[in-house]
Amino acid sequence: MINLQNAAIFMNGGQAFKSIDIKVAAGECSVIFGGRGAERSALLECFYNPDLVTDGTYSNCARRVGIVSLREQERLILREETRDDSDLTDQIFPGTPVFDLLEETSLDKDLLAHLIDSLDLNSLLGKGFRKLSSGESKKIILARALSIKPDLLLLEDPLEGLDSLGRTQALGLIGDLSKSVTKIYSLSRVTDIPENTNKIFFLDSNSVVREFVCQSGVQARYMVSSITKIESREVVLPPPAEKRSLPTNPDGSLVNIRNATVKYTENTVFENLDLRINPGSHWQIKGPNGSGKTTLLNLINGDHPQSYVNNICVFGFRKGEGETIWEIKRNLGFVSNALHWDHRISVSVINVIVSGFFDTIGLYSNTSDLHYKLAYKWLELLGLENERDQRFTELSFGQQRLILICRAMVKHPPLLLLDEPCRGLDDADRQLVIALINRLCADGDSTIVYVTHDLEDEISFISNSLELV
Incomplete structure (x- = not known):
């Protein structure tokens, strides 16, 4: 009409x-x-x-x-x-x-x-x-x-x-x-x-x-x-549990990738790729399926074997020169569809968020009242405080995705990697996720790298863009 x-x-x-x-x-x-x-x-x-x-x-x-x-x-x-x-x-x-x-x-x-x-x-x-x-x-x-x-x-x-x-x-x-x-x-x-x-x-x-x-x-x-x-700016983002110094490379960047190439026997995913991510400089990574978007994120977080044969500096460490995976993960938040499916466990909603302090799926470490207090504040931000003791698997798919983003943000990591966080969501849940990411871009202290192949899911607060083909 x-x-x-x-x-x-x-x-x-x-x-x-x-x-x-x-x-x-x-x-x-x-x-x-x-x-x-x-x-x-x-x-x-x-x-x-x-x-x-x-x-x-x-x-x-x-x-x-x-x-x-x-x-x-x-x-x-x-x-x-x-x-x-x-x-x-x-x-x-x-x-x-x-x-x-x-x-x-x-x-x-x-x-x-x-x-x-x-x-x-x-x-x-x-x-x-x-x-x-x-x-x-x-x-x-x-x-x-x-x-x-x-x-x-x-x-x-x-x-x-x-x-x-x-x-x-x-x-x-x-x-x-x-x-x-x-x-x-x-x-x-x-x-x-x-x-x-x-x-x-x-x-x-x-x-x-x-x-x-x-x-x-x-x-x-x-x-x-x-x-x-x-x-709403009236709802303040919850603070971190502890203040940390910003772990930068000698040039002041969080991530510096130079002339990176990922290839297999008969397939080159990408080559000669350069990417420098400075603190507070949010990025959108775009491209069709198979262009290497997830591969690029895995080079950064150390989950790809070829990250150690490329010139990659992250948080002051050059990949392959003695850093541990935990030294990388303590400064990193990560959300992906694979991570979502790994959370098919019988854990309460609030415990999923608390696990973000320890980078585990489930809780295996000693927790404090402060951890739960901060996790509850994230639930209040989402309007899900009444679901704190509900099983994570009983939430809607979109609500689960929101909880996982808060899990990644709860420690206020210097770098937050979001690998197609809107994939698999219906139209309404997608808008909730985009609203949360926009809020984190505007008021959060984490630098965000956001991956999408759908133009409708672009984030208005992110101005830097890298397109893979």
Whole structure:
């Protein structure tokens, strides 16, 4: 029904979005969430007023578009001001009567009567629009939007300003709409996400729209609240258990690979590869399957035999000159699909995170109250504190991946290697993982090397990129 491609949106004299892509199919119930209220309003408004889209391509197949928004209320108020002739008549203008406002949009008298009864508007029909309370105005705007029999309904915080009875009435009318009616909400509260939501457009602080599909309102509310909490600057990343000096090479880098080559008898994975990773310089490693992305990470962490025949310096050690694997791992966090599958063990969620202090799968070392206190804070960051004693294998696949990233981060390693952390995740869980990685890039003290072959999984906070072919 709606298709925005590479679109720029302007509103109130400024650019709200530089380049966005959005698709909404007929009959979907979508929610715009996150970002600033003005950005959400601009995105919703462009579906009603296509003149706001100045670049890119835009199409909207809806024949009748109903809208409930502050912008629509503003349009009615401005129109009332133009009708005010009190300066000429010396009489106070109360505003257009409610019945006239409803009748001018109505396409069906029986439907209008139903809307009036359902929203308890009979006592307001003779009242001027200017005399209405904010809640009464919201009801009138909703009734006008529904009276045109819309095939696209745009709803900006439709329950805001309504009392509990009004909320029940509004929810009932919206819920009674045919499933063929496409609905797009712009919401500021997680609790207002409707039960039949099947798509979320989540705006981040850079006005980037992230889209994910969900199966129900329950899942949508959980995903949005989790992402919001992870990305909130009010939730501080837990501190390390101990302060360590930064283990750098003589040139100041964490990793310095020079002219590296990995080959087998009849296959060269890559050759003449150079990579220098400085503290705080996050990297994305991209490339198709088989290009050597995982091989490169294994050269760094010492899990590849050819790491010792190449010129590789990591944390002040040159590979193959006497360092132990534990001297490397104590400064390293690592997450991969292989590691995930190795965690098919009966261990509690919190113990999985605590094991990150010791780089073990399971707990085999003495732990302290501090270890558990810090692990619990990571669970709070994820909104999973109630699952602390649950078995790790009983979590969803996406929740398990989040726990493993926290396990890798719990010791605040100088270097965090993430080998396709979104692989195997559904759309919603992928957004949770990306939100956590973005947060670690923005506020964490670990340098992140992030591997992906999917353009949709790129991390906006990472500017350095190495592409393998």
